[in-house]
Amino acid sequence: MAIGPRLDLRHTQSLVMTPQLRQAIQLLQFTNAEVSQFIEDELLKNPLLERVEPEADAALPVPRNDAASTEKPTGDIGAEHVVDPDPSGASTPLDVDFSNVYDAGGVGDGTGSGLSPERDDWIGQIADRPPGLRESLDQQARLAFADPVRRRIAFALIMALDPAGRLADPPEQIAERLAVAPDMLEAVRQTMMRFDPTGMFARDLAECLAVQLDERNRLDPAMRALLANLELLARRDLRSLMEICGVDAEDLRDMIAEIRRLNPKPGAIFDVTPMTPLIPDVLMRPGPDGDYFLELNPETMPRVLIRRGFHAQIVARASRETRQFLSERVQSANWLVRALESRAETILRVAGEIVRHQDAFFRHGIGFLRPLTLREIAAALEIHESTVSRVTSNKVIATPRGIFEMKFFFTTALAGANGESHSAEAVRHRISTLIEGEAANRILSDDALARLLQKEGIDIARRTVAKYREALRIPGSAQRKREKGLLAGG
Secondary structure, eight states: OOOSOOOOOOOOOOOEEOHHHHHHHHHHHSOHHHHHHHHHHHHHHOTTEEEEOOOOOOOEEEOSSOSOOOOOOOSOOSEEOOOSOOTTOTTOOSOOOOTTOEEOOOOOSSSSSOOOHHHHOHHHHHHHSOOOHHHHHHHHHHHHOOSHHHHHHHHHHHHTBOTTSSBSSOHHHHHHHHTOOHHHHHHHHHHHTTSSSTTTTOSSHHHHHHHHHHHTTOOOHHHHHHHTTHHHHHTTOHHHHHHHHTOOHHHHHHHHHHHHTSOSOTTTSSSSSOOOOOOOSEEEEEOGGGOEEEEEOTTTSOEEEEOHHHHHHHHHTOOHHHHHHHHHHHHHHHHHHHHHHHHHHHHHHHHHHHHHHTHHHHHHOGGGOOOBOHHHHHHHHTSOHHHHHHHHTTOEEEETTEEEEGGGGOBOEEOBTTSOOEEHHHHHHHHHHHHHTOBTTBOOOHHHHHHHHHHTTBOOOHHHHHHHHHHTTOOOHHHHHHHHHHHHHO
């Protein structure tokens, strides 16, 4: 056998992730605001692109039934006047599993639509960026609430904050939208007002200041009276305040000085810039016959077109170098138009399937949240699971029940006695409701709770009930019997 170098010719197939394909994937993950900024950058670089003022686009109808629909949005997504098909193969579908793909890592030579090194350095940006207010509150909510229902209520309250850190809507209205008991939402809110910074989630300024004073052990009756009459303090009517609070001038000066040391807008100083309102990427509105309609938020999703007439005028008398430049610009513009169309269609299809699965939640409240996984959505739409993950990441949808992140609607499953699955969060919520409604002389044991749930069609064992009850931080039946007996005796 001869030993030596030799040449072999082999044929293999591989999907190479081009700069355009990398950008298309990132566009799918971007929020509408991030896509808008990306388009602004492209408009500065490409003279053949032109921004169009937003118009009312046709929305994607979502029927009430849970059957998978292949209906596609018919509205103008903001991509029109495509010229000179792109020969570079940038139309590779986004629905691809890229776990085993060669990525050359290049971002182009600056003439295409590649990402700049500054934008591509996302790991460094994460390391350097301090956590924002909403991110900090999310982390505190996950630590404070083991009950998934209360945790979801907490997330809804976080989304309802205004830039000052107070609730933009009354708690009763938020509870009605979520279809939860006002007492439960109020208990969650009272806990969250002690989050850092203290005073968040208050109804008004007086309550915000009261929480901060209570934390300092300075909320005495005189201070409560002062907080109840802040309008007199604004008018500098000190004489009336002394009479109402029952204090002299020196004590009133000390009380006013104490209030001035508080933070009237705890949400405004946490970040370097004030917290901006949560802007939905997808809008959901009820339609006739109980249907829903979905559309991308036209206020945050710009529309672009290619200046075909301008291109024809310039290319007719242009030099070879200018024609090469215009050819690259046309290819880049065509790619952007197709990528925006694909992104819009994919987001609306995924959002529509989520709405179909969670129809009961939108009609009856959080207790009817159904179990749902990324794989179920992917199978219904015949796309890859990673595509669903990209679409639902960092996306927000505005619904008749409030504003939610798309990840909110994915929950684990619990088998039903009749073959129907139940959301684990809905089962925990049901256990909590049954325990809250039990009488002092009829405490429900874990076995009794399991039997009641089984009668409702939920196939659950006693030990599972005990596990869920402990996760809800609810004591056992013996301790609850002693506590309710003492309360009844008092």
